[in-house]
Amino acid sequence: RLTEFHNLQELRQSASLANKVFIQRDYSEGTVCKFHTKLPSELDSRIEKTLFEDTVKTLNNYYAEAEKIGGHAYLEGCLACITAYLIFLCMETRYEKVLKKISRYIQEQNEKIYAPRGLLITDPIERGMRVIEISIYEDRSSSGSSTSSSTTSSSGR
Amino acid sequence: MIAKKVTRKWEKLPGKNSFCCDGRVMMARQKGVFYLTLFLITGTCALFFAFECPYLAVHLSAAVPVCAVILFLFVMAMLLRTSFSDPGVLPRALPEEASFIEMEIEAANGSVPAGQRPPPRIRNVQINNQIVKLKYCYTCKIFRPPRASHCSICDNCVDRFDHHCPWVGNCVGKRNYRYFYLFTLSLSLLTIYIFTFDIVHVTLRSVFYGSVWCVAALTLPSTVVEVLVCFFTLWSVVGLTGFHTYLISLNQTTNEDIKGSWSGKNRVQNPYSHKNIVKNCCEVLCGPTYPSVLDRRGVMLESSGSTPCKTSDVTAATANTVTPNEVAFFSLQKTTSPLIPNEHSPDEAPPSIATTGHDTATSIPEEEDATGPNGSAPKAPPTTILVKESSH
Numbered sequence: 405r406l407t408e409f410h411n412l413q414e415l416r417q418s419a420s421l422a423n424k425v426f427i428q429r430d431y432s433e434g435t436v437c438k439f440h441t442k443l444p445s446e447l448d449s450r451i452e453k454t455l456f457e458d459t460v461k462t463l464n465n466y467y468a469e470a471e472k473i474g475g476h477a478y479l480e481g482c483l484a485c486i487t488a489y490l491i492f493l494c495m496e497t498r499y500e501k502v503l504k505k506i507s508r509y510i511q512e513q514n515e516k517i518y519a520p521r522g523l524l525i526t527d528p529i530e531r532g533m534r535v536i537e538i539s540i541y542e543d544r545s546s547s548g549s550s551t552s553s554s555t556t557s558s559s560g561r
Numbered sequence: 562m563i564a565k566k567v568t569r570k571w572e573k574l575p576g577k578n579s580f581c582c583d584g585r586v587m588m589a590r591q592k593g594v595f596y597l598t599l600f601l602i603t604g605t606c607a608l609f610f611a612f613e614c615p616y617l618a619v620h621l622s623a624a625v626p627v628c629a630v631i632l633f634l635f636v637m638a639m640l641l642r643t644s645f646s647d648p649g650v651l652p653r654a655l656p657e658e659a660s661f662i663e664m665e666i667e668a669a670n671g672s673v674p675a676g677q678r679p680p681p682r683i684r685n686v687q688i689n690n691q692i693v694k695l696k697y698c699y700t701c702k703i704f705r706p707p708r709a710s711h712c713s714i715c716d717n718c719v720d721r722f723d724h725h726c727p728w729v730g731n732c733v734g735k736r737n738y739r740y741f742y743l744f745t746l747s748l749s750l751l752t753i754y755i756f757t758f759d760i761v762h763v764t765l766r767s768v769f770y771g772s773v774w775c776v777a778a779l780t781l782p783s784t785v786v787e788v789l790v791c792f793f794t795l796w797s798v799v800g801l802t803g804f805h806t807y808l809i810s811l812n813q814t815t816n817e818d819i820k821g822s823w824s825g826k827n828r829v830q831n832p833y834s835h836k837n838i839v840k841n842c843c844e845v846l847c848g849p850t851y852p853s854v855l856d857r858r859g860v861m862l863e864s865s866g867s868t869p870c871k872t873s874d875v876t877a878a879t880a881n882t883v884t885p886n887e888v889a890f891f892s893l894q895k896t897t898s899p900l901i902p903n904e905h906s907p908d909e910a911p912p913s914i915a916t917t918g919h920d921t922a923t924s925i926p927e928e929e930d931a932t933g934p935n936g937s938a939p940k941a942p943p944t945t946i947l948v949k950e951s952s953h
Contacts, residue, residue: 481847
């Protein structure tokens with residue numbers, strides 16, 4: 405059954421880390437940043453498939469927007485080149501703007517959807533944009549012998 | 562409880578890079594050839610400005626030194642940008658990610674009979690109807706993304722690895738390739754410019770004094786030096802620029818070219834090429850400016866007060882929005898830094914002991930000491946006193 409937490413605060417106070425799942429990059433379209441949308445089996449009982457897919461698809465769209473090669477990117481590139489790239493000392497690049505949007509989105513998703521289900525998404529940029537790390541928390545109060553077996557599985561000891 | 566000194570993440574980065582300016586500058590360890598490059602460029606240009614420009618500005622045009630200055634500044638800007646920036650280093654996998662990947666590999670390989678070698682760790686992906694093999698990096702404990710390669714000199718996996726250039730003292734990869742190309746291009750132009758105006762200078766003098774060209778040249782020793790330097794530089798730099806122009810038009814890296822990855826045998830084609838020279842050039846030179854994923858200037862552990870995270874990196878944004886207590890909790894449960902190799906996660910508090918997560922705070926300082934300073938800048942004192950956090 406789904407572990408219930410009402411918010412991030414409650415998660416923090418009463419949960420312990422049980423496991424971590426890593427969503428890998430999808431390279432089928434080349435080197436653009438894109439993650440697999442398939443729900444991993446460990447999260448099957450924790451979250452609805454559509455919610456998870458929506459999150460990953462939105463993230464993929466954000467990254468596609470950041471890496472889009474088009475008029476805006478060319479303009480930014482040419483302007484920057486003319487100023488010997490010194491303009492980036494005062495101006496934020498498009499990619500950086502999108503990354504900020506992404507981290508706000510992830511925080512919002514964590515608060516609204518994932519923390520109440522005992523999950524936590526880590527921003528991919530903190531993992532080198534290689535994986536989306538999802539931490540699975542167990543409610544301490546509801547744990548018995550079942551939790552102790554799962555806590556050791558991920559720590560690599 | 563007390564913040565003695567803020568430890569920034571660059572101080573604990575694995576790999577053989579050296580850092581300056583508190584993590585703002587990132588280079589390879591051997592910088593000797595880079596200093597030579599700097600010396601040759603600035604030295605030759607200094608001679609040009611000192612000995613040629615006064616004569617040429619008067620007898621030819623004032624535009625000559627002005628253009629030379631602009632070119633010189635552009636060359637230096639591109640060189641420093643190439644040398645000092647993060648080429649696109651991929652951080653190493655944290656222990657949990659590494660063991661997750663190991664489990665996947667073992668599941669895929671099945672059980673290996675004793676005495677037999679396990680199969681090579683390769684993942685196949687299909688990109689644009691081409692099978693690309695992703696190799697496993699035993700140092701970084703990741704499957705390398707396509708086009709990434711491990712640089713043995715810097716001991717890092719670099720995304721879209723081109724080559725390690727000793728002349729710029731850094732790897733050339735995804736993030737700094739366009740600066741490297743613009744550096745070689747502008748340096749070619751600068752070399753041709755100085756060479757040309759040296760010849761013009763000597764010619765003008767020989768005409769003016771009515772002497773033979775060679776005699777006029779010998780009266781200007783600085784010009785002779787410049788011409789020699791430019792002559793030898795021209796062949797290598799112009800050749801290099803031409804080679805990279807060719808690579809860019811095909812959207813290939815030097816690494817792929819050397820290995821013959823897309824040479825056409827076995828009907829293997831470059832899956833990253835747009836099959837259009839203009840599109841390829843636009844993508845490489847005018848593509849998005851990728852951010853660094855290293856967060857070199859991020860603070861390692863937050864102090865009990867509010868820590869102004871001075872990094873302009875976006876990753877700080879999430880850290881700043883959570884309270885110090887929350888960060889404390891999550892950093893205790895997760896590993897404290899994404900960049901320390903072989904770091905063990907803090908021991909999880911067993912559920913049978915009714916304590917809060919903060920009891921594991923004592924285990925963290927020992928982990929930091931075990932890894933030791935890696936790749937610290939020679940100027941920065943290695944810090945062993947870390948920010949200790951308290952929940953109370």
